[in-house]
Amino acid sequence: MNDVSILLCAYNAEAYVGEAIESILCQTYSAFELVLVDDGSTDGTLSIMRSFNDHRVNIIESSHDYIRSLNLGLHNCHGKYIARLDADDLMEPTRIEEQVYFMYHHLDLAACFSWAMAFGDHTGLYGNHVRGWVPMPYFWLLTGNYLMHPTAMIRRSFLQKHRIKYKNYPYAEDFKLWTDIARHGGQFYVIPKPLIRHRLNSAQVSKVHAKEQWQTRLQIQQEVIDHLITTLTHPAKRHIRTLFNQLLILNAANLIQGDKVATFMYNLLNQIRLKGYLQL
DSSP states (O other), X not given: OOSEEEEEEXXXXXXXXXXXXXXXXXXXXXXXXXXXXXXSOSSSHHXXXXXXXXXXXXXXXXXXXXXXXXXXXXXXXXXXXXXEOOTTOEEOTTHHHHHHHHHHHOTTEEEEEEEEEEEESSOEEESTTOOEEOSSXXXXXXXXXXXXXXXXXXXXXXXXXXXXXXXXXXXXXXXXXXXXXXXXXXXXXXXXXXXXXXXXXXXXXXXXXXXXXXXXXXXXXHHHHHHHHHTOOOTTHHHHHHHHHXXXXXXXXXXXXXXXXXXXXXXXXXXXXXXXXXXX
C-alpha cells in the first residue's frame, strides 16, 4: 500500500490541470497514489487526466457537485496520509517528502500544512499568519481560516475514527473540515516554508464567490461559538448564551457585522478561558 494518497478534484480546469499533475508526478517522494476526480467537467479536463500514463494515477468521474466529488475522492484514498492540491496550483518537488517526514515523526498530528508562494495576478507569501504547532486549534479557528487547503496533508485514520468528511458548506468546506477535526482533538502543524505555488486569478472560486464564502465562514464561526458556550462552566453561562443570541439578532438586522460578532465573542470567551471556565 502507498503511504500517501494525493487528491486532486477538478472542474473545467483544462488550462491548468496538466501542469498541476506534472508537478505531482515529479515529487521526490514516489510512494503515492494520485486520485484524480473529474467533477463533471465540460471542457478537456478529463482528456488531459487520461493522457498521463502512470500506474499511480487513478481517475474517477463524477457528476458536477464539488463537495460530493471531494468525498468520492476521499473514499477512494487508501494511503496513511491524504494530501490535497487544487487543479490550478503546483507542488514544489519536496512537498510530499517533507510533510510525510513530519507526519511520521509526530503520531499525534492530525493534519500538516505549509505556506504557499502566490503567482499569477498577484505574488507573495500566503498562509504565513501561523507557523509551527497551532495552539488550541478549535478556539483559534474563531479568528479565521488561515490554513491553506491545497497545502494540507491529513492522517486518514483520524478521519475514519471520527467519521469526518467534507460537509455541504459551499466555498468554505475546508474551514468546516478543520473545525470538525479540531473539535475531535486533532492537532495542526504549519511548516513555515512554501511547499506549493498558489495560482491567483480573477476566475477562482474564492474570487467569484467571495460573498458566499464569507457568509459560510461566519456560519461556521457561529457554530464553533455555540459549541464552546455549551462547554462553559462559568456561573454566568446562561447570560453569555443570551448575549450571543442577542448579537445574532442584531446581525440579522444589519446592525452589527458578523465578523464583529465573532471577534467580540472570541475576546469574551478568551477572558473566560484564562479564568479556567473553558477547557480546550
